[in-house]
Amino acid sequence: MDKYTVAAIFRGIADVLEIKGENPFRIRAYQRAAQNIESLTEDLSDLMARGELERVPGIGKDLARKIAEILTTGRLRYYEELKKEVPPGLVELLAVPGVGPRTARLLYDQMNVTSIDELERLAREGRLRGLPGIKAKTEENILRGIALVRQGTARRPLGLVLPLVEYVVAYLQERAPVERISPAGSVRRRCETVGDVDILVVSSAPERVMEIFTTMPLVREVMARGGTRASVRTTDGLQVDVRVVERESFGAALCYFTGSKAHNIRIRELAVRKGLKINEYGVFRSDERLAGREEEEVYAAVGLPWIPPELREDRGEIEAAQAGRLPRLVERSDLKGDLHVHSRYSDGSGTLEDIAARARQLGLEWVAVCDHSRSLKVAGGLEVEELLVKLRAVREFNERSPDVKLLCGAEVDIDGRGGLDYSDEILAQLDLVVASIHSGFKQGEAALTARTIAAMENPYVDLIGHPTGRLFGEREAYPLDLTAVLDAAARTGTALEINAYPKRLDLNDVYSRAAAQKGVLLGIGSDAHLVDQMDYLALGLDVARRGWLTARDLLNTMTYAELRSWLSARRARAAR
């Protein structure tokens, strides 16, 4: 868990530099380093021991030295000194979306605000308005920002929780006498945010499981411990519960603890109508146990086929199951490509070879390499000449690559009026064009909707990137007339992205489903900036499954040849 400490310190440095108004590229370098370190699959101390820290993208000599200092001493002198240059408490304010370094400074200088609680109180009482640049509306934004911060710490994005869940499950499987084990709850349903984690276990030695679970190295606090159930808080503050259940009850317990509550209520109603009782121990007719060992038996007892956990939200899955019309949800093995990966040409870290190698490991056939366009300077957006160099490099790569093929794409900025960052003449040369909004989020619903639709009307745009712009804990989805956007997507044949980056998951499950119902195609993009992050594709798959999508609803399930012909049909139409 060292990597989280290092990342936290680097983020802290970026914050202080921001308050001091330092060079944005330097700030960005620390933020990127933090992000890259967090998504490492290898242990930082191992890398250090082998002298290979500098192999981590974005880590040069200077940062490698700083990491080494943190790993050996637990702190960083540079950071301690830097923090003294700004008033304490100011950094905390920066965590609130809508409070930039200038506002933070102002709040401190004029009102002596040094904590989020204080900021909240003053905003509630309307005492901030009147400060230069702060109106009633700004106060509202600050309060909404504070709510986001609080929500971000109460419920975490699925993508940040899953690695930890997998770690705990593997840890118990390896060391404890575990016969069966499964996560339940919102993690198993793959909800986009997770409050706490429930894990169910079957074991002939529950005491031993409790012992091993509560003494894991990442446990900070044991909150409760009984003979078959324990609850801990991990070093980064997540609550994890493990419960040992009887072999005969595992399926029933899994149903019960997976939920959702709304789904379970419907299942229990069906049971009552058949004169049965369903609870976490099994399915009973008076005192006789009829089922419980497997989930399938529980569903069968109420006359239903097994329902995938991602659908268990009482959003029509019971009716679909009764009618024999459950969707055949898209699966990992259906995915053949990734639509949105950044390379070293912009702010990504992988070369074309690195990206293809990772794709091969993940069993993918193609990857669209989409780098930022020229306006996005902080992210190394490509000028036209650079784009043309990249285009040639991708062509050459494909000639020597027998299996994995790359598409030369771009993530093109949609400007404030719906225009694009490259001319049509340039866009026409690219294999695939993702268009995204990266600025002007405060324009309001009408303008943002119009920009999005204008981009879709450009015949060279194939996919709209992260269509609602939300970032967990940082930014709400911007207001969009989703119906108008989905109608325009259907009319123009433009696909919409399910951006799988852990903080985004955008489109979300509900909108993805609405899109597919209108016949709009969706495309999962990992938005990887490091090749390891291409694994995020799995999170996009979770969203797709929660959105009831089948293989036919996604561009990612096309073979390279199929995708090329879909794209060239669009190009042909554009040329007409």
Ligand SMILES: [Zn+2]
């Ligand atoms: Zn983007």
Ligand SMILES: [Zn+2]
């Ligand atoms: Zn991107």
